[in-house]
Amino acid sequence: MPTNKLGIIAGGGALPGRLVRACRESGRPFFVLAIEGHADAADIGADSPQAWIRMGEAGSGIRALHEAGCRDLVMAGPVRRPTLADLRPDWRTARFFARLGLRALGDDGLLKALIAELEGEGFRVVGVDSILTDLSPDLGPLGRHVPDEQARADIARAVAVCRTLGALDVGQAVVVQQGIVLGVEAVEGTDALLARCRDLERSGPGGVLVKLCKPQQETRVDLPTVGPRTVENAVAAGLRGIALHAGRSILVDREATLGRADALGLFVVGVSGDEEPA
Template identity: 40%
Template sequence: MTGRSHRRTAASNAVAAGAQRLAIIAGSGSLPLYVAIAARSAGEDPLIIRLKDEADLDWSQFESASISVGDVKGLGLLLSHHGIDRVVLSGGVARRPEWREIRPNLKMIAKMPSIIRTLLSGGDDTVLQMVIGLIEAQGVRVIGAHEIAPRLLATTGPLGKIKPTDDDRKDIVKAARAALALGVLDVGQGAVSVSGRIVALEGVEGTDGMLERVADLRTAGRISQRRKGVLVKLCKPQQDIRADLPTIGPSTVENASKAGLAGIAVEAGRAFILDREAMLKAADEAGLFVCGIDTALEGDMM
């Protein structure tokens, strides 16, 4: 019997015995894999539900299934068939489904008008809260990725060898205020401050796209070549922390360096650090600081 066949048989036996199981709905990026590995280390046998056109990793070492983003009916069947009682939402989703792509089940037919309105005009957090509600309507509980992989969370203070200067700290405070204001509008999670001036706010292009924009502005002379600046990423004030926590990794450091920044600050306890060792090595080599901040202590965030 192959490993995959064995897992399928074990899963079927577990369902028949009334056992409960974790499912990880996987979008793009490496976060879903980190969560899956942490779950397996804790004795779980997670089912990976790959989102079509989003999930981009090799999941051959885990039992997995694939569904489209709007296929609520298919999701409900998967959750029921595999005895799922907990679901983690993990990874990026680049595109919202069109309302015509939604495949409802009987539990959500009456909610379709509200779903369509949210997809058309709701911010990212509003959409995520709707998604969490639809999943929990299938009789399961949505939990946060941080509950499965708490070691990925940023801690307070410098994480690498480089520490922010006094000027950097002032930029951290300014960018944090801007990121929180942006979050209230349910637009994005990140902001860049250079010498106390907000030069970029994160939109639908994401953090890397925003940093590329900062690099272009610097090349064009719109931002001083001498003054560096700081990227800050925070949770939105109203955000449900079970989904879409701010995340940084090696690509964030690479793009922050290209943008000429001095460093990156994220919210301690509410932001993920991916590929931590490689990311901090790259930051140290580039002369960038990476730190976790406590937004409750404005003016002394570290």
């Protein structure tokens, strides 16, 4: 395990807490820079070295990371993209967006520019999966249940749509039932996508959720992620299964996620991202 002090830039979900626990177990020094309105204080822990900033305070955040002595940085957990009115940028953030220009319109361009900005400050940005090495799913069935012929056809259809959307830097997830695209992910995120699809379920075999890494994606940040809540929401939406990008996505709380999927009759599979519709 590297001994460089790890700065954890914490968004929502369980990943920041998982990283904190991994650092404690390995003895690696760490510091949490938590994003207000997104990070979970209870999961991070009151005794963790930490600072809290709002989204528009890049200058304060970078200064806190330097003062804490961080060398490596990892960005973990979803962050809802703010409007400019919500952002209220400090001088450093305003300068960053002015320099970014049209690249700020897409998530991929924004994240790549953010990584370049942090590395320009002397930090080394690493991926979550380089620290939590058990998170990336393998190819094939991951739980007890497996997709049937219809589900495999729906997965292939969703993969084709995901690849097109991803190339346009739109989203990472698609829901397909019986060959019909029920919904695609944009800025709202996967949970909201699944909630929308509840009212669109058709009679007959349930659909599938497919989450793929974008073709041009910077894989150190924003990998497609599935956890226990995704499983619950997929079942509530009437789906039969979830397909994840093998080797290029994150399966949070693997045992709990797959255990819940097994109990609810939902399949979870790793796919290559190259599946072709029949």
